[in-house]
Amino acid sequence: xxxxxxxxxxxxxxxxxxxxxxxxxxxxxxxxxxxxxxxxxxxxxxxxxxxxxxxxxxxxxxxxxxxxxxxxxxxxxxxxxxxxxxxxxxxxxxxxxxxxxxxxxxxxxxxxxxxxxxxxxxxxxxxxxxxxxxxxxxxxxxxxxxxxxxxxxxxxxxxxxxxxxxxxxxxxxxxxxxxxxxxxxxxxxxxxxxxxxxxxxxxxxxxx
Numbered sequence: 001x002x003x004x005x006x007x008x009x010x011x012x013x014x015x016x017x018x019x020x021x022x023x024x025x026x027x028x029x030x031x032x033x034x035x036x037x038x039x040x041x042x043x044x045x046x047x048x049x050x051x052x053x054x055x056x057x058x059x060x061x062x063x064x065x066x067x068x069x070x071x072x073x074x075x076x077x078x079x080x081x082x083x084x085x086x087x088x089x090x091x092x093x094x095x096x097x098x099x100x101x102x103x104x105x106x107x108x109x110x111x112x113x114x115x116x117x118x119x120x121x122x123x124x125x126x127x128x129x130x131x132x133x134x135x136x137x138x139x140x141x142x143x144x145x146x147x148x149x150x151x152x153x154x155x156x157x158x159x160x161x162x163x164x165x166x167x168x169x170x171x172x173x174x175x176x177x178x179x180x181x182x183x184x185x186x187x188x189x190x191x192x193x194x195x196x197x198x199x200x201x202x203x204x205x206x207x208x
Contacts, residue, residue, distance in 0.1 A: 002047035002143035003176035003194045004033055006098040007169045008107050008130075009137040011208040012162040013100035015045040016169035018177050019196030029196030032058070036201040037066055043201045044099035047143045048114070049092040052085045061097065071101070075112050079125045082114070086123075094123060096142040102203050106133035111140050141172075144193050148179050162204045173198040 004017045021031035034045040035058065042065060049057055064077045075097075082095045096113035109130040114123040130138050137157035152172070160168060180194035 004045040005141040012204040014169040014202040016173040016200045022193045034201045041102035048095035098140045109138045
C-alpha cells in the first residue's frame with residue numbers, strides 16, 4: 001500500500017510520503033502521492049486506489065481541488081468519484097485524503113477517508129476538520145504498516161520551526177520505508193509495499 005503523513009503547526013504544513021506503487025507483486029518506485037496547488041495555498045496527499053478502470057484518482061482529485069467550490073463541496077465530489085469507480089470489481093482498499101490550506105491567518109486541515117461500516121461489508125467516508133492559528137498542531141497518517149511505527153502526538157509538533165517540521169515529516173516517511181524493508185528481510189514471503197524515495201510538499205508561514 002502506501003505511507004502518507006501530514007504535519008501542521010503555526011509555522012507551516014508539510015505532507016510527506018513514500019513513492020511506491022504496487023500492483024500484485026510488481027513494485028514501481030517514483031510514484032507521487034503528495035501534491036501542491038500553490039495558487040490555492042493548498043497541499044494534499046492521498047493513498048489507496050490510484051488507477052481504476054482508466055480513472056486516475058490523483059488526476060481527478062487535483063482537478064476537483066483546483067476548482068472554485070468550497071472545500072466541503074469538493075470533498076463531496078471526490079467521494080462521488082471514488083465511490084462511483086470502486087463499487088464494482090475487487091475491493092481496492094480504502095481511499096484516504098489529507099489536506100492543509102493556508103487561509104484567514106492560519107491553516108485549515110482536513111482528514112477525509114473511507115472506513116468500513118458496522119457491518120464490515122461496505123465503506124463509508126469519514127471527515128474531520130481542524131483550524132491551526134497561533135497555537136496547536138495536527139498530525140495525520142494513513143497507509144500500510146504505520147501501526148508498526150512509534151506513536152507520535154500532535155503536541156510534540158507545537159514548537160517545531162518550519163525547517164524542523166519538514167525534517168520531522170521526511171524522517172517519519174523514511175522510517176516507514178525502513179520498517180517495511182526490515183519486515184521484508186525477516187520474512188521473504190512478505191510483499192514490501194512501502195518504498196522508494198521520500199517525497200514532500202509544504203507551505204511555510206512567511207516570517208516563521
